[in-house]
Amino acid sequence: MTKRAFPLPVLHEPHRHDGAVDHAKAAAEFLADEARADWHDGALWWIREKRDRATEALPEWEQLRALASEIKEHTLSRLDEYLEQFEANATRNGITVHWARDADEHNRIVHGILEAADVRRLVKSKSMLTEECGLNPYLEARGVEVVDTDLGERIVQLRGEAPSHIVMPAIHLKKQDVGDTFHEHLGTPAGLADPQALTEAARVHLREKFLAADAALTGVNFAIAETGGFVVCTNEGNADLGTALAPVYVASFGIEKLIPRASDLGVFLRLLTRSATGQPVTVYSSHVHGPRDGQALHVVLVDNGRSVQLGREGFWRSLKCIRCGACMNTCPVYRRSGGHSYDSTVPGPIGSVLTPGLDLARYATLPFASTLCGSCTAVCPVMIDLDAQLYRWRQLVTAAGHAPPGKALVMRATSAVLGRPWLFRAAGAVARAGLRVLPRRLQRAASGAWGVARDLPEPPPQSFRAWYEANRPNEKPKDNSRH
Ligand code: SF4
Numbered sequence: 175m176t177k178r179a180f181p182l183p184v185l186h187e188p189h190r191h192d193g194a195v196d197h198a199k200a201a202a203e204f205l206a207d208e209a210r211a212d213w214h215d216g217a218l219w220w221i222r223e224k225r226d227r228a229t230e231a232l233p234e235w236e237q238l239r240a241l242a243s244e245i246k247e248h249t250l251s252r253l254d255e256y257l258e259q260f261e262a263n264a265t266r267n268g269i270t271v272h273w274a275r276d277a278d279e280h281n282r283i284v285h286g287i288l289e290a291a292d293v294r295r296l297v298k299s300k301s302m303l304t305e306e307c308g309l310n311p312y313l314e315a316r317g318v319e320v321v322d323t324d325l326g327e328r329i330v331q332l333r334g335e336a337p338s339h340i341v342m343p344a345i346h347l348k349k350q351d352v353g354d355t356f357h358e359h360l361g362t363p364a365g366l367a368d369p370q371a372l373t374e375a376a377r378v379h380l381r382e383k384f385l386a387a388d389a390a391l392t393g394v395n396f397a398i399a400e401t402g403g404f405v406v407c408t409n410e411g412n413a414d415l416g417t418a419l420a421p422v423y424v425a426s427f428g429i430e431k432l433i434p435r436a437s438d439l440g441v442f443l444r445l446l447t448r449s450a451t452g453q454p455v456t457v458y459s460s461h462v463h464g465p466r467d468g469q470a471l472h473v474v475l476v477d478n479g480r481s482v483q484l485g486r487e488g489f490w491r492s493l494k495c496i497r498c499g500a501c502m503n504t505c506p507v508y509r510r511s512g513g514h515s516y517d518s519t520v521p522g523p524i525g526s527v528l529t530p531g532l533d534l535a536r537y538a539t540l541p542f543a544s545t546l547c548g549s550c551t552a553v554c555p556v557m558i559d560l561d562a563q564l565y566r567w568r569q570l571v572t573a574a575g576h577a578p579p580g581k582a583l584v585m586r587a588t589s590a591v592l593g594r595p596w597l598f599r600a601a602g603a604v605a606r607a608g609l610r611v612l613p614r615r616l617q618r619a620a621s622g623a624w625g626v627a628r629d630l631p632e633p634p635p636q637s638f639r640a641w642y643e644a645n646r647p648n649e650k651p652k653d654n655s656r657h
Pocket of ligand 1: 555
């Protein structure tokens with residue numbers, strides 16, 4: 175009997191989409207280019223190793239993780255109070271605070287702000303939230319030019335792609351791909367693949383955009399209830415340049431980004447970059463407490479399903495996430511399948527925990543895109559029990575009838591066999607005989623996708639039970655058939 179350690183929560187599915195995400199199919203497409211898949215795997219593992227070295231250099235690493243987890247859980251348990259405290263203090267600092275229930279409302283609010291200021295050109299930085307809300311196409315359809323200014327984000331924007339990683343949006347691309355993209359869109363010489371020259375070309379291109387922008391938009395890494403200020407972490411300084419030049423600054427962030435006090439910041443800043451890239455600290459950790467002279471500063475606090483996730487027993491701890499990306503870098507499935515295979519703004523283990531809550535039918539395959547090895551949980555700087563939450567989603571997906579029909583049938587058959595010792599013994603005999611006589615091709619076909627890249631073992635001459643009875647004649651194995 176399956177024992178559930180938690181009640182199944184009521185699912186809120188606000189965004190229905192046509193066409194479910196088929197992660198296994200998309201992963202197979204990524205894996206078809208074996209050399210690229212190997213390179214992708216290796217590049218992410220290199221970052222994972224850098225992360226390990228950075229964390230091992232801090233004797234208090236585990237204490238920091240525990241403290242960060244406690245601060246986040248405390249904040250989430252009183253999120254309403256901290257949000258109101260943030261709003262009051264931010265307003266006092268001269269910031270205009272807006273609240274958005276969902277992606278549509280967020281986009282309407284941002285467009286309203288830009289329209290009122292007659293903004294035609296927006297530079298954007300560090301915001302996966304605006305990817306989640308689909309802000310770029312929304313604004314572009316209304317005549318606003320949107321330029322992503324993080325180098326990786328600009329590369330994927332020029333290619334018309336989505337970011338494939340939350341920290342390294344273009345990690346799926348090689349420098350030759352970037353050279354081709356810049357040649358096509360920025361007019362760099364064909365075949366240019368020198369990272370220094372490509373970065374310089376991007377710098378010149380983006381500098382023009384910064385100087386021409388009427389407004390800047392950034393995400394937020396941490397918003398502080400006690401001060402009404404917030405912190406934006408970047409390695410390129412692009413967020414700072416954009417917000418320093420533009421007369422209108424909009425900062426959009428999910429409501430889970432709150433922390434109570436300025437003194438909590440040190441804990442998170444020490445964890446964030448070590449976990450993300452193995453650096454001791456981000457190059458720029460910019461603190462914003464209010465608008466510059468003559469600048470209008472708006473903050474948009476976005477829910478978009480977060481308060482529902484907060485109410486989901488067994489899942490609310492996922493909101494502790496500080497978006498470091500470490501769970502992606504370590505995940506053997508993410509590394510071998512690429513971020514686009516998840517077809518979700520946040521891919522990898524944390525994406526497979528967060529996204530099914532938005533649309534269970536559409537994202538039903540994502541909780542299965544995991545080996546449940548627990549590596550994600552082991553590296554998470556805020557101690558989110560990712561593997562346990564993935565397992566819970568699998569239960570919900572199956573209970574809601576979204577498991578693929580073939581898989582549901584196999585699971586029912588497996589349950590029937592495992593629940594009846596006599597049937598298990600008979601099935602074992604049939605399987606051993608099948609492995610002996612059936613050609614490999616048929617064996618592979620019978621074991622489905624699992625068997626495509628695996629050789630099945632040589633069958634033993636007898637079952638373990640038969641071996642045990644022959645070799646341990648005085649020790650009768652326990653018969654569970656009556657239990
Ligand atoms: S779940 Fe943890 S490891 Fe993954 S991105 Fe969030 S904070 Fe980082």
